[in-house]
Amino acid sequence: MSLIDLVRAGDADGVAAELAALTPAERRAHLPELKAFRREIREDWWQKPAVTEALLIAGAGCHTAATEADAWLGGAEFSRGNGWRHPALLAVVESQPVEWRSTVVARMAARRRANWWSDEYQFLEHLVLTTGCPVPTTEAFVAHWFTDRGWQRDRARQLTGGVVGRTLWKRLRADPFVPLLVPHLFEIDEIGAEFDSARHAQLDGGGWARCLARLAEEGVLDRAELIDRCLARLLRGGRPSDQRGFLTLLEVFAPTAEENAARVRSYLALLDALSTVAVHAQQVLADLDAAGLLAPGLLGEAAERVLFRTEKKLVRGQLSWLDKAARRDAARSGEVVLAAAEALGHPDPDTQDRALKVIARHLAAAGEGVLPRLREAAEALNPAHAARAAELFGVELPAPAEAYEELLPLAPRPGPVPGPLGSPAEVAEELGAILAGDADVIAFERALDGLVRHTYRDRPALTEALEPVLRVHPWSGTRWMDCSPCDILHVAAVAARRTAPELLRSTHRATAFGNLLAGRLEEAARQLRSGRTPFLLATPTLSTGALDPAVLVERLAGYEAANADVGPADFAQALLRVVPTDDPAVLAAADRLASPAGRRAARWLRSGGLPAQPSTRLRLIPQEDRGLDRWQAYDLQGAVLTVIQQPGAVLDEPLAADAAELVGPLVHSGRRTIRYWRASPVRHWLATLPHHREELAARLLDAFANVDGKGVAQLLPYLAEADGPAGPAVHLAVGYGLGARLPEDRAAAVDALLVLAARGDLDGPLLGRELAELVLIGAVKANRLTDAAHTAAATGAYGTVWSVLAAALPGLLPTRPVRGAGELLAVAADCARRSGARGPIAEVSATAARGGTSRVVKEAQALREVLAG
Template identity: 45%
Template sequence: MTRTEELPRKATEPEVLLAAVREGRRDDVPGLLEALGPAGRKAALGELKALRKELRGWGWERWTERRSVSRALLVAGAGCHTGAAAAAAWIGARDLRDWERLPCGMLLDLLADRGPEWLGDVAHRLAGRAATAEEDYPLIAGLVRASGCPVPVTDGFVHGWADAVASGGILAALRTDPHTRVLVPRLFATAEPAATLTWRDEDWQAALVALAAEGAVDREELVDACVARLLRGGRPGGHRFFLALLRRLELTPAEERARTADWMGMAADATSTVAGHAQDVLARLAGAGDLSARELAEMSASVLFRTEKKLVRAQLVLLGKALRRGGPDTAAQLLPAVAEAFGHEDSEVRERALKLVGRHLPAVGEGTRTELAEAAALLGPAHRAAAAELFGGALPPATWEAGPYEELLPPAPRPQRVAPSAGSLPELVEDLAALLVSDDDVIGVERALDGLVRFAHQDGDALREALLPLATGLWWYKRDTDLMRHLGPLDTVVGAVVGKVTTGHLYAALRAQPVHSCVHQALDRVLRARVREAALSVLKGPVPFLLATPTWHTGALDAGELVERLTAYRRLGVRPGEADFAQALLRVRRSGPGAAEAAGAAAGLGTPEGERLAEWLSSPEPVAPALRTVAGAEDPDGDGHPSWGRALLRRVVRAPRAHRVIERDFPPAFHWLGGARMATDTNCYHWGGWEAHWTAVLPEDRETLAAWLLPIATSAADDLRGGARALTQLVEAGGEAGPALHLALATGLGARHGEDRLAAVDALLVLAARGELDAGLLGRDLAELVRLGTVKPNRLADSVRTAAATGAYATTWAVLGSALPGLFPGGEPVRGLGEILGVAADCVERCGAAPHATPHATGAAGTATMSTAAMSTGAAGTGTSAPGAAAARDGMDGRDGMEAVHALAARRGSSQLVSQAKRLVKALANTSAHETDHATTELVENSH
């Protein structure tokens, strides 16, 4: 006898169905639903909805029970819903499936009695759910078969269909599938390509080519779909399948000619591989006379603007062939397009373009000559003489010839004062409503924490009444267990105000022993300890305000302001919280104007905290003094292949010693920061990024933070994104800009991803603008990282080229001039050095043209500038700006560095490495000669 047969006569009532669902008996649900009938199902639906809402409040301790109940609930609700939209929403709900696949056979049998129109409606609604349509393909396909409705064409359904086709022989499956002709074109239109097109790409390509040959799919439609997909853009990897398929389709000359505009669009904007294919097709069309000079000029103007040198050089070759075949009219149309390359970042490209223009210049009229001469103003100093010989008096002056060289640096960032906490309860609640959704705004969180404490001190009941409507809508409000593990900073204090977080919760969390596997957990614990302390004060007797609320946007705290806060505490007879006062000490500025006076005022308070603050302000000892020691790179594995993550740490951390004040006087949550510990160990899982609130823990000790950041910066040179984003915060923070910060910056300049390299370039320019860049140290670190393989030369070249293009040619050359001697290990250049030499030559040609210009404090639009002469008077690393071209040249590490460059320039050949070395040597020689002539003139003038 089954469990259903054991039930009494009223077994068909909704309560019995609900009992089966609560017990997780999914297999019994279809039979119970059949016995209920339409009226019973409608009556049971309300109870099922209530149960679903109840499940959302169950904690993780009931995970197994919730899983079985959800599975039964999904089937029961699907059978009870009468509307197609509601049924589809219920079946597609994530909270009911618990990441399991749907019981397709059971659901199809359960819904078999519904009408075809209803089933088709549900199928299309499920196919329209982007999050679940792919995994729900079997159910959707079954509903389509049962209803006879048109097949859905959404991305998720198409991906699911493609996976199902690829589960066996693709060609055979496509031949027999009734939806092949409809769904194959949709494979080219989805936002992202189906995964199966990547891992079974050759099988799919062979099948589609065969179907096109058989006429099962329209060949013209297939070609158009490929072309449209390649034109659409996207990630480079997403184009590989479609480009390979297009090549296998072997377009005829007529098919290629009919799509000339498409090839031109690809050559201009598509990824490098796709653009290269389009360029090859256009070259064939041009050779056959099927591409007009106007069309060639139009597409050349776009291609020559690209950064890929291979494409640009190939385009110049194509233009040269067209110019040789054509006459004066062709030259008049094509040479202005060639001149677009005069502004290219690569000097060899500029040189080739200038030679090509010079070869065909006699064929054009005066108007075109004038246009070309004006474009030649984009050429750098290296090609200026050749351009002047070519155009003569028609050549206008270049922008860099207009006056003495001026270094363009961004304005040095100034600390921004933090606004006071919210002045009213409505303003505080409004701030909290935004911050509780996203707490990335570190200063906003600090202001809100201070506001909560202030209003709790003024009128705790009014604060609770104001926060209750906000708190009741938060996820944790109706949860009773495991709260403290998941609450954020503001949630913790708000929870204490509204009574959800108790003193028991907080005492237990504060008493828990800290277990840190890395610095990131230690920094997180500092924030949690301070927040829990603030929440406890709200419950037991609130302090009037927090001591550690920052004064400046970096997280730093003004020493005089901290003294004023301690004075107010003494007047009110309030003892500061241990964690809050400890964080205030770590944030307070211990240098600069007012620090000494603040120390004296703190000592005069006559309180223990005042004495500790006075002692702290008078001590120059950093938080982690051992991180100041820099050792040479080592081979920790002893096999000649250093593990660079550990090599980085060994270079910065050596024989660490503890900070006794922190270990003795600070709360336990802070002890890790002062202990004799390395930056991390192998258990750390934070290598994907750097949280903003970590920097705010030690905003006046960026060197310590930089040393702890090094493993993350190293990950940026590998494959992870975001490792260099913290550099922008660090360079704006306070404290020494020492070897750890420069090493982290050097690693960021070689990051794999472009956005990380941009962040590192920004940090480099900010350090230079603040006069804190040690160009020699940074250059030597870069050279070592290149030799070790951590930084790839092409990535470094991209970073320094970007830095120079902002107008910081002298700063960039100062760094490269110090790096170059180390890029010749064993006397031979590292692979890929040619690009770096090209950037170095560009910098010297630009900033070495007028080395004794008059210094300027500010430039256009408020941009900080400085002449080469002014920078040449300073030494890097001493708080002055980076040296200019002459100083950097003289600062190259000994004769060996320059001799290696000269030896390279003396080699035969026209490779990029040799030609760029020749450019650099020539530029340095020209700068030296200019300085000598200028010095002689000064001596003659002074003798009079």
């Protein structure tokens, strides 16, 4: 059989035997047919593993140039295959000159880490050991060596002659690569997690960390170098799992006090690191200080780095360290109290209180010389601590101004949308940006209009402009999931005559928003077949998605002049977007329209458009059947559910079915146990009803209720900027956002809160009552709410935040206050003092009268005093 026949038969041993009988020139002569066969099986190589192995071996033997051999061996079809450990491959490769093999090793090791796998590593290791070439120190080679040594591979190693051993410790102890490669581990991203892994803790000599420490003890590795590299890696930062791994390694090395003292600057720098790393560095420095090994001035430097941080464990640990230092040596009291003063500006009132206690304990020993700086630092104190600071420092701190002025952002105004895309090239550019991940609403709407508009004007020119985009993003057919803005690609493919119009709506996971979008895209694709639609009607004229009524009338007049048919989906979306108007000129122009669509639009405008739907706030027991579907009626262990109900809009002018569904009757549970599983809301959805934010909030309530999710709360500022009433659904949505898990989502909810306040649409008492109930039923956590309230207050909106918290506190201070109520009371007291709020709250007064030293009682007493004036 010829070489190619042996390859087709999958006979790897036969291929090796045939190659052994050929000269280098004869081998090269087989390359064209091998390459042709490789192209032939490229689509289904994974179904023929024996054939692929034989092809790998044949190519390795016939490429007598090492660089070309490396390119062959790097083929995707050969990756992760068993051929790398086949004795026939080793026999063929070992017949090549040493220089050839060394070059292959160097080039393969230089590839990206993800482009080759463990079997290829074993192959390279075998070549390194048999040729004596330099051991590669590339990231990929070191990473694969690390992974390979971490697993038992005795049976495979018997084939390649590599390092064997039943445990990691035995493998590393016998490994000649260890002294050279271990230092390079500290340069590789995302490898530290293995040092913290318990995978080998029992059988492998204690895992990587313990094995490396033992190798250092035996002198195989340089202990001082590894400690330095470990600290340097922690200083570099990275993901928590990676950092924890290198911290574990450092703890296993257990540097002595003298070793740590020699590296004190590194530990000081680590006080800015990840919390767990900073805690370790803080403890090391505190131990050095207790042993007298910390140079003067470094205690204050450590405090400066730590006392601004928000992690309570770190801050409390620092204040405790300061207290102990002054107790050990009264001569350091001045340094200690000035260092503790750094915490007087901390955002947490409890931290301020702890710092004041440390200062009070050592102020006498510090002397009067520290008072000027302490008085200056005390200006940042929470007003609740003003009396204590005045007593300690002998000065009255400035009281808030009598005339309080609320600081709110300017009410946002929607911006105008640029005109239509002027050329096919602009359409193609905008389309490419959308498909690359640009989710901008206006860009999408202009691109969709551009496809229709330029198909009508010059379809050949548009087809030519779209060709590069469609080559990169080919349309592959409809998807199972909900229709999304990226499905505009289908319209582009139809415009370029690459496909016929298809249905885009999902039959399984469709939302009302997705169906409306699918209907618009399907309709646009169908309109392109005739090419008689001059442009779209629903393209917004304002950044919120709103449509100027005069522009809509003008567009309908253009349709009449072109004798074009109005698309029902496009027309329905235009009616939902048009701004209500009573401008006589616009209404008169609408009355002059003669087409059926024109007459409908005139009636729509004169009637005021889509009427606002009132939301009804219900509280239901899960077991009660109130028309909820099976998800909404899910039993939450007897808890009360938060339910928003809308009756559905009553329309004089019928809308297309998809649009009618969007404004139909609604009952949503809006609780965190139900995820919006059908699709993730996007800003495009808000642009469908730009004048009806209450309806939008009600329909998205289940998504906002998923407070442990990510990103949905980013829609809240846009929701707040929309028009229309802001009722229970809007306030409930903002309430969920204020209790979101992620800080960036809480920040977005704060932005929405401030926008509502700036527009005069915030009902503080309503939001406060909703927040209290959400905390009580476990939908949001009080500590997250406290963080959001503090963030909002820090902008200067103290009165706004107080209006919310004043209504929330009565529900949060029953006989047993909810966890975290003390921190929330502290924020409320600060807001009340700064905004000049007065008047008792019965629940606050009752809590303050209980007595005791708990945080809740102390903060309630402070708030009671503020409200009493």
